[in-house]
Amino acid sequence: MQDHETLPYSLPDLSDEERIARAGALRDRLKERRSCRFFSDAPVPREVIEAAIEAAGSAPNGANHQPWHFAVVSSPAIKRAIREAAEEEERAFYSGKASDEWLQALTPLGTDADKGFLETAPWLIVVFAQRKGGIAEDGVTQNYYVTESVGIACGMLIATLNEAGLSTLTHTPSPMGFLREICGRPDHEKPLMIVVAGLPSADATVPKRATVKKPLSQISSWL
Numbered sequence: 001m002q003d004h005e006t007l008p009y010s011l012p013d014l015s016d017e018e019r020i021a022r023a024g025a026l027r028d029r030l031k032e033r034r035s036c037r038f039f040s041d042a043p044v045p046r047e048v049i050e051a052a053i054e055a056a057g058s059a060p061n062g063a064n065h066q067p068w069h070f071a072v073v074s075s076p077a078i079k080r081a082i083r084e085a086a087e088e089e090e091r092a093f094y095s096g097k098a099s100d101e102w103l104q105a106l107t108p109l110g111t112d113a114d115k116g117f118l119e120t121a122p123w124l125i126v127v128f129a130q131r132k133g134g135i136a137e138d139g140v141t142q143n144y145y146v147t148e149s150v151g152i153a154c155g156m157l158i159a160t161l162n163e164a165g166l167s168t169l170t171h172t173p174s175p176m177g178f179l180r181e182i183c184g185r186p187d188h189e190k191p192l193m194i195v196v197a198g199l200p201s202a203d204a205t206v207p208k209r210a211t212v213k214k215p216l217s218q219i220s221s222w223l
């Protein structure tokens, strides 16, 4: 265990009241988050996106290999290319590929094949999961718990963007291999999702159905 060096670790000594207050305060902020499909083209500073990606990059992950890459798109030409490719997949999805049951499940959310927000929003963060590569990103070393790791990182990314007062949408065109080509990423990276970030348009709405959340009593059991 020659390489197993350690560092001291401790946390601030908060009171129970303070812990409860802090958890509740962050819960309230996170519960304000909505997936919004209507973005303004108002610019948002790059530093906000950088901070959110650094937050995501601190996520717990398999063997600390940090198996993620965030391709950040603001170029209008690249946003357009992503929109065009995504809409092609979505048209196939909505007009035949998706089961009736799936389409029915989406009806209350009002989604369709039009993905205009991919061009309107100032930032598209295309998230890639590195199936291989290790810390050195050599493309060969095995990575572990890749989807779990990158999923947690996406949660932290979205939480930070929400905290900065930005609106986000997780978009998952299917299949989305085209993102690898457009973003110039290698074959061993798997596109996981696009996190669209910006400000909501003046007339933005969200589906009422999406505000209905399962209560604590339903989503937890205490043994």
Ligand code: IYR
Pocket: 090, 093, 106, 109, 111, 112, 113, 171, 172, 173, 174
């Ligand atoms: N990818 C499609 C369909 C879609 C699927 C689910 I599950 C959603 O929660 C929302 C949309 C689209 O983006 O329209």
